[in-house]
Amino acid sequence: MTNQLLTYTLITGAGSGLGKEFARQCAASGRNLLLLALPGSGIASVATQLEWEYTIRAVAVEVDLSDVDQLQTVIPPLLEAYPVDFLLNNAGIGGTSPIAGSSIDMIDRIIQLNVRGTAMLTRMLIPYLLKQPNSFILNVSSMAAFTPIAYKTVYPASKAFISSFSLGLREELAGTGISVSVVYPGPIMTNSNTSRRILAQGLKARLGLLSTAAIAFFALKKTWEGEPVIIPGIINRINQRLMHWLPSGWKLRMVSREVKKEITLG
Numbered sequence: 001m002t003n004q005l006l007t008y009t010l011i012t013g014a015g016s017g018l019g020k021e022f023a024r025q026c027a028a029s030g031r032n033l034l035l036l037a038l039p040g041s042g043i044a045s046v047a048t049q050l051e052w053e054y055t056i057r058a059v060a061v062e063v064d065l066s067d068v069d070q071l072q073t074v075i076p077p078l079l080e081a082y083p084v085d086f087l088l089n090n091a092g093i094g095g096t097s098p099i100a101g102s103s104i105d106m107i108d109r110i111i112q113l114n115v116r117g118t119a120m121l122t123r124m125l126i127p128y129l130l131k132q133p134n135s136f137i138l139n140v141s142s143m144a145a146f147t148p149i150a151y152k153t154v155y156p157a158s159k160a161f162i163s164s165f166s167l168g169l170r171e172e173l174a175g176t177g178i179s180v181s182v183v184y185p186g187p188i189m190t191n192s193n194t195s196r197r198i199l200a201q202g203l204k205a206r207l208g209l210l211s212t213a214a215i216a217f218f219a220l221k222k223t224w225e226g227e228p229v230i231i232p233g234i235i236n237r238i239n240q241r242l243m244h245w246l247p248s249g250w251k252l253r254m255v256s257r258e259v260k261k262e263i264t265l266g
Contacts, residue, residue, distance in 0.1 A: 007132065008057075008082045010034040012065060012121065013091030015041030018140070018188060021212040022088055025220055027054040034082055036061045036091070065091055065117035066109055075121065079128045085135040087125045089118045089162075092140060094155035096259060107154050114158035119165060129178050137180045138223045139166045143236055145184060146243050151259050170228055183219040183230040184240070188212060210236075 009026045013019035015037030023035055027050040037043035039062040047058035059082065063074045092114045095106065118139060129135040144152065145159035166182035173180060187209050210233045218232040231237045 006083060007085040008032045008034050008059070009086040009088060010036065010084050010125070011088040011090060012036045012117075015043045015046060018185065018212045018215060019088075019090040020046060021216040022090060022220070023050060023058075025213075025216050026086075026088075027056050027058065029220075030054070030056060031086070032057040032082075034059050034061060034078065034084065036063055036065065038062065038064055065121060066112035068116070068120065071117070071120055071124070075124050079125065083131065084125060084128055085132040087122065087129065087135075087137045089121060089137070089139045091117065092158070092162075094142075094144075094152065094158075096151055098151055099153050102154070110154050110158055114155075115161050118162055122165075122169070126173075126178070130176060133177060135178050136223055137166075137169070137178060138219060139180070139182045140219075141166070141182050141184050143184050143186045143231075143240065146240055147248070147255055149255050149259050167228065179223070179226045181219075181223040181227055181230055183215075183223075183232065184236070185215050185219075186210065186233060186236040186239075188215065 009031045011019055011023050011026070011033060014023045014033075014035035019037070023033055023046065027033060033047070033050065033056065035043050035047050035058060037046075037060075041062070043062060044060040047060035050056065050058045059078075061074065061078060063070050065071060093110055094114075095102070095110075097106075122137065122139075125137075129137070139162050141162040142156070142159040144156035145163045147156065149156045163182055163184070166180055170180035215232045219230050222230040231240055
């Protein structure tokens, strides 16, 4: 890795959940941080706490990554001021609902944040990452990327985009000094509503469950080792292998049947 005292790690969705844990673990490893989160997310207090606890520099940035005007206004001056050697695209949203019951605004927001925001921010960072001798990109996909899922539809499609985008980008940037990785977390209890739905589905839903700390630790370790595909948790790796061999119709119906239960629990 490059000199951590001079460079920064840029983390999106850093105000809570997995993004906040990525920020904590990067700070614990001595890395300076650019922490991006939505306005009103409390990201300034997260940055202040990490600076105090780990004696690093943490810059809080409030921005809506689904808004292309904000991206083009906020990001360029930030990159000119702070040299970045690690981009961690963590921000993303999803949900469980029949497509006919999903608002147009919600569908659009998932696509704009998960797909357009990830692709545009990555494009904006690449010239700056190339200035460093070695740099990293870690994109957060999902186990949902491995199969279409009814009652989610747009979310797994957006995570499949992130998977394809990341692996294609890795090949394109091979030999440039930029290493691209993609991580596929399973279920994460990031808030009370998500936790309730996971726990209510019983043992089967909890088999691949890992803490945000465990996911972040494994993902960062493998990213810095240059691994392209990162699947935290042995159960999730077994499930991914099994899903690979199952006929597409079988896995679509099997996964969708379980996801449908979330609607009654929501």
